[in-house]
Each structure stands twice: as structure tokens, then as C-alpha cells.
Amino acid sequence: MAPFFAVAAALLLLCQITSASHQNITLPFLPRQDEHLVKRWYGVNVLHPPMILGGWGPWPLMCPGPNQKQPIRYCFKDQRSHDRLQTIVDQAVARWAHALAPASNLEIGYDHDDTYLCNDAKIRPDALVISDESTDGNENWDDCDTKSTTGYKYTTDNARGRHTLEFCHLKPGDEAATEPGAVRAMMHELGHVMGLAHEHQRPDRNDVLRFVCSNLDGYEAGVAAAEEDEEVLFDDDLEPADRINLICGDAMFARAYFNPALSFIRGTFMQTDTDDQRWRYYVSGTPFDTESIMIYSSDLGSKKPGSDNYKDWVMYQKGSKKPVWTGGNKDPAQCGPSAGDIARVKQLYPFPPGHGVQARDEGSSGRMALRVRIRDDFEMVVEPPKVVDREL
Ligand SMILES: [Zn+2]
Numbered sequence: 001m002a003p004f005f006a007v008a009a010a011l012l013l014l015c016q017i018t019s020a021s022h023q024n025i026t027l028p029f030l031p032r033q034d035e036h037l038v039k040r041w042y043g044v045n046v047l048h049p050p051m052i053l054g055g056w057g058p059w060p061l062m063c064p065g066p067n068q069k070q071p072i073r074y075c076f077k078d079q080r081s082h083d084r085l086q087t088i089v090d091q092a093v094a095r096w097a098h099a100l101a102p103a104s105n106l107e108i109g110y111d112h113d114d115t116y117l118c119n120d121a122k123i124r125p126d127a128l129v130i131s132d133e134s135t136d137g138n139e140n141w142d143d144c145d146t147k148s149t150t151g152y153k154y155t156t157d158n159a160r161g162r163h164t165l166e167f168c169h170l171k172p173g174d175e176a177a178t179e180p181g182a183v184r185a186m187m188h189e190l191g192h193v194m195g196l197a198h199e200h201q202r203p204d205r206n207d208v209l210r211f212v213c214s215n216l217d218g219y220e221a222g223v224a225a226a227e228e229d230e231e232v233l234f235d236d237d238l239e240p241a242d243r244i245n246l247i248c249g250d251a252m253f254a255r256a257y258f259n260p261a262l263s264f265i266r267g268t269f270m271q272t273d274t275d276d277q278r279w280r281y282y283v284s285g286t287p288f289d290t291e292s293i294m295i296y297s298s299d300l301g302s303k304k305p306g307s308d309n310y311k312d313w314v315m316y317q318k319g320s321k322k323p324v325w326t327g328g329n330k331d332p333a334q335c336g337p338s339a340g341d342i343a344r345v346k347q348l349y350p351f352p353p354g355h356g357v358q359a360r361d362e363g364s365s366g367r368m369a370l371r372v373r374i375r376d377d378f379e380m381v382v383e384p385p386k387v388v389d390r391e392l
Pocket of ligand 1: 188192198
């Protein structure tokens, strides 16, 4: 059996978080400058308070003192969401174990020990609201949209329900067959919640990947909508090819005429959407990470999902024409957060000065399998990520 480092209680909130009226939140520390980390990321920045640019950052520090943590605190929107998704959330959290306490300052757990339902008065306004958006007997299940907020929104009004994870990947009536893909999707969504954006939307994406917009399902309808230009966004004499470049490459035009392209648009061209200024403040490192849990698989959104031919793929690696897979593997049971994903989360949720040395010394920082126990009813051993050292 592989050696492992037990993190028995690590995924419970170690400090007893006080009631909402007494909560004590401070902003995160800067990352330790002396830690060697694989440099790769795209997402929210880490900054000294009060400079949270754009209002979004890592989740805040709670319960300062020897047990301080930066927890992501969640609840379920309703009983059905809990009943269907708790096991998916637990598995996904466990497979992020190498990025969580005691390897970092981050924990993921219930907002309140007494209840998992968001409509309870004890739940804090800023808790992450997890909802199952599927409905029983809905034949249009595929139309359901999975999406999450990226990072933590710092506001003066502490608006309730501003952090959301809406989930559609567990198919009603076909739970067993869709569970592995659902766990993969939940790992990806939790990456968003931690503060990570899509790797394939990095501004430098085109250096590494080729994006073939015309392979996206719905492309022809998008082209027709751009030609019709109902919202009068284009000059009358703008050529069809230029219109296509805009609906495939610029958020303002994609949102109007070709929504499927939105998730593939580079961050630089997401800023044209005036409703979504977060992208202006995202930062990225090098090199590009083709193994990330935050990258889309080559065939996702394609007219021919599942095809093995690169000519059908929406994205593939330039030069080699190799595919990319969410979390580094086509098989959802084999995929997971990459070494780069884990390194970035540890930067966003760093140990405070003087803390964490023991955890590192005990080998919890990425090289050993971890035994994870969540509450008293879920346990699994999680292998470390493959280390792909691409540093130049
Ligand atoms: Zn995503």
C-alpha cells in the first residue's frame, strides 16, 4: 500500500466559527516569497487589504489565531440538492486534498455545523449556495447550465446568496452512469469557487492551443444570427468573416449571437462585456498548463462529442494536434487537479508566517497519497498529482 499522510479532520472546519453577528473576517496574507511553486494559473489575484481589485479575490481569513483558516463554507439550496449532490461534493473535495489543509490554509466544509440548508437563519450571507439545477423527468436535461462564481466577492453590503455553484451533471434516473463525470465537473466548479478561471481562456492561449470555433455545436445558427444582426452591433458593410471573428473571439458579440463561444474567449476579450469586469484583474503565470482541471476537454461543446479525430475537436494542442482533457485524463476516474492547479491554490490560500512548517515536513505538500475523511461518513485515499515540471 502506498504511504499516506492522514488528514482525518482536515476537511472539517477546525476552528469553531462563531455566529454570523460575531464573525471575524480579515483578508488573506500575501503568499510566502520563499516557497518554490510551479508557476501556472489564471484567476483572481492575491493582494494586501484593502486592495481587492475588481472586488473578487480568494476567500477571506477566518478565526485568526493558532487555528486560523481560509474556509470555503457551503450550504445546499434545498433538500433535493443535498440528497443528490452531497456525495459528489465529498468526492470532489477529497480529490482536491493535496491543495487543502494541512497543505494550505484552505478548508471546504459546511457553513454551519447544525445545518446544511441555506434557508436556515444560522447560515451566513456569504456562504456558497450549491444547487442541483436538474429536474426529474425533464427531457431537456442537456439544456441545464452548470456554472459557479469565481472566487469571493468582497462587498460592503455582504449580499446574501452572492456565491453560487449551480450544477447539472448528475442525470436524474441515470445517476450511476453519470456520477464519474459529475465528480469531475464538481472538481472543476470548486476550482472556480476557489478563484481559478478557465486555463483555456488565458490571454496567451493561442500560443499553445488551436481553437476551432466552427466545430462548436450551434455554429451555423450563430453565423446566421450575426448576419441578421438584430441588435445592430455591426456596420452594415462588415464582411461575414469579420463578423464570425467577433462572435467567436469577443465577449460582447458572442453574448449577443453565439453563447457557446463565450467559454472559449480569451480573458483580454472578455473585458468588452461591461457586465463582467472581473477579467480585467485576472492574473496568470507561465507556462500554460494543458493538464489543468480548469481546461475544457477537446471535444466539449463539439458537434461531434466523443470523436477521436482532431478535425472534429473544438480545441487541440498546436503542432502535435494532441487533445487536451479536463484534469489531464479522458477517463473521469483518472483525472484530477494538476500539480499546477494545486500550487496555485496553495498560493491563494498560503500559510500565515510561521505556520504550516510542520505540515510540509510531514510530507503533506504533494508527494504522498492522502487519506481523507469527511465528517464521519466518507473516506478515500487520494493519490498525488502527476508532477509535470515544465519550468524553463
Ligand atoms: Zn468552468
